[in-house]
Amino acid sequence: MNDIVIEKIVRPARVLAGSWQDVIASNLDYHRATFLWKCEGLSDAQLRQRAVPASQLSLLSLMRHLQGVERYWLQHKLAGTTPRFFQYRMRVTDDGDEWFDESDPTPAKDVYADYLAACQDSRELFAKGTEDVARIEPNPEFGDSDLRFVLTHVIEEYARHVGHADLLRECLDGRTGE
Template identity: 75%
Template structure:
C-alpha cells in the first residue's frame, strides 16, 4: 500500500506575455502547483508534522489554510458565490486568531482533495469574477478593494505560504525548493 498523499506534480508553464488577466490566472496556477509540488511525496503523518520548534505550522495546516484562501477571496469576495468552507477543527492562537488544529482527524488525502476542489471552483469562477476589474468589493479586513487587489492578494498569500512550505519541507526531509 502506498502511503504517499500527493504523488507527482507537474507545474504548468507561466504565461509571460498576454493580457493582465491571462498572466494573473497563469501565475495563480503556477503557485498552486508549486505549493503541491513542495508537498508531494509525503505521507499523512509527514504532512501533519510541525518540524520547526514552537511553530504551529504544518504542511497540512497550510493546505487547509490555502483552501480557505481560495474560497474566501476567489469564491466569496471575487464573485459573491457562497463558499462551502470545510469544517476543520480550529484552535485559538495566542494573539486571538484561529489556526488549524493538527488533532483534526480528517485524512490528509481528503484535505488534498478538498483543496483541489476549491482550486477548480476558483478557476471555474475566474472569468465571471474578473469581468469588471474596477468593481469595488467591501472587505472587513482591508476596507474597500478593487478586483485587482483581490487577485494580487491571493498571489501574495501563495508566495508567503510557499516560502513557509519550503522551510517546513527542508526541516522534514532536507528537500529544498528552487
Template identity: 75%
Template sequence: MSEIVVQKILRPERRVSGPWLEVIASNLDYHRATFLWKCEGLSDAQLRLRPVRSSALTLLGLMRHLQGVERAWFQRTLAGTKPHFFPYRTYVTADGAEWYDESDPTSARDVYEDYLRACEESRQVFAKVTDDVARIVPNPEFGDTDVRFVLEHVIEEYARHVGHADLLREAIDGATGE
C-alpha cells in the same frame, strides 16, 4: 512508510507577458502547483510533522489554510456567495484570529482532495468575476478594494505560504528546490 498523498506534480509554465488576466491566472496556477510540489511524495504522517521546533506550522495545516484562502477570496469576496468550507477543527489564537487545529483527524488525502476542489471552484469563479477588474468589492480585512487587489492578494498569500512550505519540506526530508 504509509501511502503517499500528493503524487507527482508538474508545474505549469507561467505567462510572463500578455493580457493581464492571463498572466495573473497562470501565475496563480503556478503558485498552486509549487505549493503542491512542496508536498509531493509525502505521507499523511509527514504532512502532519512539525519540523520547526518554534512553530506549529505543518504542510497539512497550510493546505487547509490555502483551501480557505481560495474559497474566502474567490467565492465570498469576488463572487459574493457563501462558500462551503469543509468543517475542519479550528481554534482561536491569542490575537483573536481563527486557525486550523493540527489535531483535526481529517485524513491528509481528504484535505488534499478538498484543496483541489477549492482550486477548481476558484478557477470557475475567476472566469465569471474578472470581466471588470476595477469593480469595487467589500473587503472587511482591507476596506473596499477592487478585483485586481484581491487577485494580487491571493498571489501574495501563496507566495508567503510557499516560502513556509519550502522551509518545512527541507526540515522534513532535506528536499529543496525552487
C-alpha cells in the same frame, strides 16, 4: 500500502505576456502547483509534522488555510458566490486568532481532495469574477478595495505560504527547490 498523499506534481508554465487575466491566472496556477510540489511524496504523518521548532505550522495546516483563501477571496469576494467551506477543527492561538487544529482527524488525502476542489471551483469562476476588476468590494480586513487588489492579495498569500512550505519541507527531509 502506499501512504503517500500527493504522488507527482507538474508545475505549469507561466504566461509571461498576454492578457492580464491570462498572466494573473497562470501565475496563480504556478504558485498553487509550487505549494503542492513542496508537499509531494509525503505521508499523512509527514504532512502533519511541525518541522520548525516552536512553530505550530505544518504543510497540512497550510493546505487547509489555502483552501479557505481560494473560497473566501476568489469564490466569495471575486466571483460573488457563497462557497461551501469544509468544517475543519479550529483552535484559538495564543494571540486570540483561530488556526487549524492539528488534532483534526480528517485524513490528509481528504484535505488534499478538498484543496483541489477549491482550486478547480476558483478556476471555473475566474472569468466571471474578472469581468469588472474596477468593482469595489467591501473588505473589513483591508478596507474597501477593487478586485485587482483581491487578485494580487491571493498571489501574495500563495507566495508567502510557498516560502513557508519550502522551509517546512527542507526541515522534513532536506528537499529544497525554487
